[in-house]
Amino acid sequence: MKPIILASASPRRQEICTLLGLTFTVIPAQNETEVDPTLPVEQAIVQVARGKAEEVAAIHPDTFVLGADTTVIVDGEVLGKPHDAKEAKAMLRHLSGRTHQVVTGVWLSKNGGGDGFADVADVVFGEMTEAEIEEYVNSGEPMDKAGAYGIQGCGMRYIDGIRGDFYTVMGLPAGRLYRFLKERL
DSSP states (O other): OOOEEEOOOOHHHHHHHHHTTOOEEEOOOSSOOOOOTTSOHHHHHHHHHHHHHHHHHTTSTTSEEEEEEEEEEETTEEEOOOSSHHHHHHHHHHHTTSEEEEEEEEEEEETTEEEEEEEEEEEEEOOOOHHHHHHHHHTSGGGGSGGGOOTTTGGGGGEEEEESOHHHHHTSOHHHHHHHHHHHO
16 A cells, blocks of 8 residues: 555554554644534544545645544534543543444545545443542543543443444544555555
C-alpha cells in the first residue's frame, strides 16, 4: 500500500495504523468540524472525518490523507469528548449499566476526491458506583475520549461486552479500514 498522512494526533489511531502495517505520517487537522445535527449520526460523523482529511489534503493534495472521528451515542444523544470533569462524570453516569453505540467515521482524501464510511459497535457498559466514577475521572483518562472512557485503558473495567469491532471503539475500525485501503491504495 502507498504511504498516507493520518490527520489525527490520536495515539490510539496511530497504534492501529501501525498494527495494520501502514506507512504513515501524522499531520493532525487543526480545525474541529462540528457534528451536523440535521444529518443521520453515521453520515454526520463521516462528514467530520471528511473535514479533517480535506483540511490536511488541501496542503498535501498529492498524498492520500486519512481522517477519522469517533463518537458515542446513547438514547439518540451524541456524547463527544467531555469539556471538564463535571461533564465527564455526567457522561459516565448516563452510560452506567446501559448499552450504547460507538460510531467511527473514516474518510480518505486525495486531489480533491475521496471516499469514506462509518462503522458502528454496540458496547455494554457495566454499572459504576459514584466512587468509581470519581476515581476514574480523577485519573484523567476520560478527558480526551468520546463518551468519557477509554476501552483500551482503565475504562476496560466497566465494559461487559461488545458487538462489533473492538477497534471501532478505539477510534479506527481496523479490519474494515484495511480492506477499504487495500482497494484504494
